[in-house]
Amino acid sequence: MRLVLAFAIALWTSAALAVKVTYTNKHYYHFDVDGNAIDSTNGKVEWVKDQYFWIAEPDSCGADVCDKISYSSPDLTNWYYNGPLFNLTTNMNVCSGFGSCSRPKVVYNEKTKKYVLYGFASVTGATPNIPVFTSDQLTKGYTFAGRMIPDYHPSGYGVEDLGLAVIDGKGYVTWTGFNLTAALTQPLVEAGGDFPVTPASKNLVDGLVESPDLFKRGDYYYMVGSGTCAFCTGTTTLAYRSKSPFGPWKRQIVDNNNTCGGQAMGVMTVPSSSTSIQGNSYVYHADAFHTAPVGQHFTLPKGHGFWPLSFNHDGSIQRIDCSPTTKFIIDAPPATAKVPSTGRATTAADGSGNYGDYWPETGLLTQRYLYQTWTSSTSRNLTEIRVNLACNSPVSNRIAITVFSFRDENELISPFFKWNVLGSLTFGQDSSSLLPGFKVKRVPVNKAVKAGDKLGIALAFPGPLVPTNSLPYAYLLQDTTGTRTNHKLYELKRGHVSRDGLTASQSPVKEVEGRELKWYATVG
Template identity: 35%
Template sequence: MTMRCFFFILATGCRAAQITFTNTQRLLFDVDGNQVDAYGSKVNWFNGSYYLYGNSFSTTGTPFGIKSYSSTDLENWKYEGFLFNPYSSNPCLGSGGCGRPHILYNPKTSTYILWANAGSSGYQVATSASPTGPFTFLASTAAIDPKFDGLQPADFAVETIGDKGYIVFSVLNFHDPSAGSIWPPIFQTLHISELTSDYTNTTRVSYPVRSSADDLIDQETESPDIFMRDGVYYVAASNTCGYCNGTIGLLYRSGKIQGPWTRQIISGYSCDSQVEGILPLNSQQGREVSNYVWHSTSVPGGPRVGFGGHIFQPLRFCSDGSVEDLNCYSQAQFNVEFQSGSGPVASGAATTAGQATPLRATYSPVCDSDLFDLFQTWTVAKSGKLRSVSVNIAASVQTVPISLTVFKFDSYADLVSPE
């Protein structure tokens, strides 16, 4: 029997739009030309706009607050600022670093609920009336299943499915004698719980997310996300690596959160990235989800460097609910229809400049700005006075001052061999 795999493209309507994703043109810059400084991020659809949330690593070189960006077309992203003021009381300075933040919306209370990793103490929870904050943290952290007392909660995701909220989380077990003493610990396992009705805590009852093999792959899982398609629960995840530039891509599925779960390895290195989440997209308002997009962090050169980015690829489902392997071909293109936002397309210094490097291009990292002089040339498009020049420095933490000098010359010969 031939198994047919597919992803949906619905008929275009008045609110439908289309975007082309690739494996090499990463989401790197906002509309002002600044780095999209958001790692371990998640994209949500709230109130007619798309919002991207993630940890800031470029401010101090370590997790420092949570930044937010908004877009109506999934291509032009506007910086919306920190979700809370990290310069006053900053819960992200602890062991969890507010890692992999997620936000839910509770329509009963018209409240946005932020969850963030608080390390050994559990998960920080904060609330706001706006998807961009400011968020106010609750007095206590969320409690997880007491059978994990003494262990360390780690990567997680929260999501609403119907009128219920769920958390899928990993637990680090450094105590088991089989775990060893070096990173990664063998036992970082996934579990799922329902949330309380207000989405600010768990019910403290959990079920494991693992395959019948219960092997080393199941025991080294992190960066999860959860979604439902055709009545089936799916959990996307990766092998333990910590914001690395390539790891196993995993997808679990089950008819109920109690399991049993069927596991798929859909990529051996996730197209040089690590999964951050799944972005459900529908092509028209009121329609059911037509595409589930695999969203991952692409970090060439190693983990947590400032020159990171995000790549997107639609999952291709088969008739039995399984998914085809990710397409990691460097020239692959994925045309995806989606519902555009209700507001205008964001614009800024980079999109309105007379001349500018495109926001989306195949960029390569240059990691020697501390040691060398770098230069770039361009031919002006028109005569007149040059009023401003901007350069984006996508750095982890710039350790020496940078000076920018602009020279005018009439020919390349004047540049390379001046009289």
């Protein structure tokens, strides 16, 4: 089987107006159009051919070898989940060993009209190599094409933390060695033969570095990566620049506060549109492990940070501003590919919204029960509600979600919760039904409601006492201060039953002022 590794890239222009994309430092959680948090570890966002493409490994997998998945977006705001890129079962032997086809990357080969996917996986005892897959479609159908054998692989070395780029019509692969003491850049040349393909050039970038990513701006090539980090809550961002992709390189540290609590995943080159006067934008992307709410090594329900880069006259990169309120605005051309921009969450009748600045908290069940209320905006059939939750438990960890209606607040917070149950769901009876990442949990309802009805969602344990071995569920919150919303959140501290106050007249169910869960309701 032959795969030509020479690339030609077409310049992209658009007559469409650029869209304004705003990145805010406190906005770490991004969602697909159905409301699920983006399920990504070791992923990268890039413009591929004619759309914004987020390729990743799913947080929620938990196995030694996981699917490689992707999302597409028309505007860097609305993300559509595409599913797995290839059949993992039939390619398990290809992705076995250290790496498991990790850090997947895709580029388009204009010459062969195929999409090319690289991931790193080294079978124990074998020569370090990079599995290569190709497809006629960006988002699915990849088949194994062969292995690229790096030309530099001394004893104890290998291929890890893969990067892939097309620059000025040429393809480049970047990686670090297993010992993380050097990064390499190699051109992908036309071999004219079958696999294995062995490129003929090498280049070392000294220093401890992980996840190297290559891009070009003006006359300079840049390799951006992170310090050594095993899913840690922040590490240094390193940048190397040179007027040649093979050095010599000049090194600098470009971040504040250890990449704002994350680890480098790469730099997205956002092409200039015909209406933009700023040229290309370069957006740095990191897995924000510091946002993972459950702690220890459970990093699955984390968020992601994006920071447009600014450059000095000498080509150096300005330091990243980690201030929580800092905003960055870029011009981005809309995708020309047909990518769905709406889904259940974006068209929901009621909800907290799909674009808020959400943050995670934990302690649901073990410290508190929560009750999210709202006023129905429509008179129709309430088909379901969905709420974002996360939990990491190897055993049963039950939780009950109850959808209800109520007459007024006094009855809601009165003893024994005077409400009318519309629908309910208990899950977590076994570990397979739990939620490692902030995906939405669906509760079917199918009850008629009227505009103005007071409705709510209760999150509690399905029994009188929470087992002592229960683990907490995590949830997402946003600030609603000053929004005049009719959505209110209440909490009941675990084990708090009696009324409060000097006259014992205050309900133990308290409003959490200015806060709202991530949720939505659909009607039909």
